[in-house]
Amino acid sequence: MQEWIQLLIDGVTIGGVYAVIALGYTLVYGVLRMINFAHGELFMMGAFTGYYTLTGFENHSNLNDSVPVFTIAVAILMGMVVAVVLALLMERVAYRPLRNAPRLAPLISAIGVSILLRNIMLRVTNAEGKVYPQVFPRTGVDIGEIRLLYVQILLLALSGLFLALLYLFIQRTKAGMAIRAVAEDRNTASLMGINVDRTIMTTFAAGAALAGAAGVVYGMFVTTATSGMGFIPGIKAFTAAVLGGIGSVPGAMAGGYFLGISEALSTKFFGAQYKDVVAFVLLVAVLIFRPWGLFGKREDRRA
């Protein structure tokens, strides 16, 4: 029983990361109908920014020891800023000129951005993983035989917080309403006086901020940042977005947790090496039986 609970907790932890990244995919897909293949790289850039910020604090002050909450908050903020700047840049340079191009063109362009960012970081880091300074003690609380690391608690709490903030942003603010309107129908939205370009930029920025923040927290959790670290979580998060019904914000959240938990539980049956297979088989099964996603609205025709 305790083993199951442990797996469940691990699943929810990683599921929270998937959910936060998945939101970026689902938001961008909602407004542009395009898979932002470089989204996982924003996550990676966030993780590196977090590493550089925390290492800077470590080398030039004792703030990491005295006020870790402050340094972590700054690191997360920096991660968000860097990811947002990059996302706006890639939107402007690589995606906006292709808005009316054949639909494969932005996909290839996004793959190009992804390769570009990954290899820039590979050069910058000389292909070495960067180990985070230890801001958090690598200990945790033990409840019975269940072990919960402090950093895991932080990850759980922050992913929950980000999801709640994003949900409020989409549902309660004017900008969020504009995003929903553009996702519904871009032409009509622009006739209603919504600045479509700006709304698309807001969408990219919101998704990137989440990915950047997730990168920092995930980096602290796994303690290293590598140039290839965005790829697998990126793919998984996209899978999660599809599982939940792409374009749907609550769907992406639910899909992320669902995928994380399924993966963790499946290791019990098939062994850890088949974790990724489980994710994809789940995806195929959902697409065949419920192409609109587990939580999405049913529509007769999906492009």
Added chain:
Amino acid sequence: MPTDALRSLATGLDPGRYWQRGAEALQRTPTGAFIVRYGHYVALPLFAVAGGLGPSYFGIRMTFAILVLVMYALLRSRSGLFGLALLAAMLVYLPRQMDVFERGIMFDIALYALLGIGLNVVVGYAGLLDLGYVAFFASGAYLYALISAPEAGGGFAIGTSFWIVLPMAMVLAALMGILLGLPVLRLRGDYLAIVTLGFGEIIRIMINNEDGLTNGPIGVFSIPKPHFGGTELSGPFELYFVVLAGCFLAAFASERIRDSRVGRAWEAIREDEDVASAMGVNTTAYKLMAFAIGAAMGGAGGVVYSAKQSAVFPSDFNLDVSVNVLALVIIGGMGNVRGVILGAMLLIGLPEVLRDFSIDFAFIHLDNLGADYRLVIFGAALVAVMVLRPEGLLPSRRRAAELERGLDLEPTTVT
């Protein structure tokens, strides 16, 4: 604005336009039209023979980039015979002057061209976005490895000849293509992309984990080389010609299929699946056929790859292969075999040519710029080509026409 300016500059400098006029004049006569249409199929083997006679080494790598540009003009010209004859001459003649490393690159270019021609059937003709193409490549490579290597993990080392495994691998890959095709028949666009991506990953993970069958991450070693008429085709150079022949056959076959009833059915499905179905096109059968034919070509490529490498590892078959092949098809120009060949030369060849490139100008000193930054440049180039020419460098004539007409074909307001 700057984009427009660059684009018009590119069009103005385009030598292809001038070639085109001559080619059109030639095509007006029936004989000329026949030569243009089928001449290059004859020209290719002829040049393969002629390639045997050549002078010694000259600066291949330096000229490679220039030649690619010249070829771009020739390929664009649609002049058929001349352009393709020159292409064939280069493809056959140049490798004879190269060292082992460069011959390896030529092999890779030809191999990726073959894979591209196969994927082009699926993506370019039938319009099915496939990001799991590596699965078929892997199946071919592992089939040959497991059957022929003496110490293969599965213990079926029965030592069958390369030439027997080749058709077997094509059949196996085609069956796998159908296996992939069946569950995804109802999916479109991006969904299809992500499911096929998952399929490719599943195959790789299975190869990695099923140690008993495939030796797992250790890989399969001492895969024998093929023999042809008593001689062993030992190096990349000899195998390069095998792949080149494969490219030629695949290009011929895929162009012939494109112009047949099957090709027209694919086109109808690509344009609008619902309408095609309403018009009586059996969309299920034709989509599966596209998957199977494309996969078979990928499987054949896998067999040759395995023979060239002498050893295969699961890590050779990651998503990057699928992405590279898809990128070269799209950069080259979807639906056009010549575009695919050009795409292979640019995407596989240029990063290797860039390896030796360095900048030493004023205060900028970047040694080994190519070796260190070639993938950075590659990523930037992908973005640049898409922004400047989203239809690819050499789009098929019909695709280009579709783009000029506008994009109302795609429902834009589906949510």
